[in-house]
Amino acid sequence: MNTTAASTDPKAFSSFAEFYPFYLGEHSNRTCRRLHFVGSSLALACLTMLLVTGKPQYFLYGLLCGYGFAWLGHFGFEKNKPASFKRPLYSFMGDWVMYKDIWTGKIKL
Template sequence: MATDPNFWPDYLEQHRHPANRALHVAGTVTAAALLAVGVARRDRRALLAAPLVGYGAAWLGHFLVERNRPKTLDAPLASLVADMRMAGLALTGRLAREYRRYGIPDRPGLTIRRTGPAPAPAPGSPSRRYAEPSSYPR
């Protein structure tokens, strides 16, 4: 499966509001727990509830908080992987660093000022730097 090197930065851009990210993390963690319970107990209700809870919380964040279109509608599998990645980074306290790495403000209305050269890409990351939309104030 070929991946778009800009998907992750675009995903981060769509999840700038802390309340949206909190809803995503809560939905992802709860969905994972429901899946685990559903498999362990062979409980169909838990298995059916997992995607409803996970996507329900995330979509509330998009429609009511962030007011944008969920990336799940365009790339369901890549979006699921990104949801899990974001949850892992958030739960380990590394998500803000990821936003800084791509030069994306992690809150609406926040501007990141660059005083020096752009940071080198992390090992294993795409060599192409994420191109910010021209609407960002510098």
């Protein structure tokens, strides 16, 4: 299957294993990846605050941080639309796999 961003509809993938190379292609810009990393880190901090304080607004803050930084990366630097618009679950999973891959050195920041 051709997984280039320009020719592939994210809905065409039948598994996350097929989707993830496409996802990485949608994150080839280093600044975009860095913004995703910052947003994901802040989202985890907000989740921690939610668990520590019990204040539900931290859930909203986490969503705003996670998606806000990611979308800034896509619209401002990657110049594409986030795949989350068409494959929200796979995109969410891809965010966290990429986050892990950055921490483990598989993907450069």
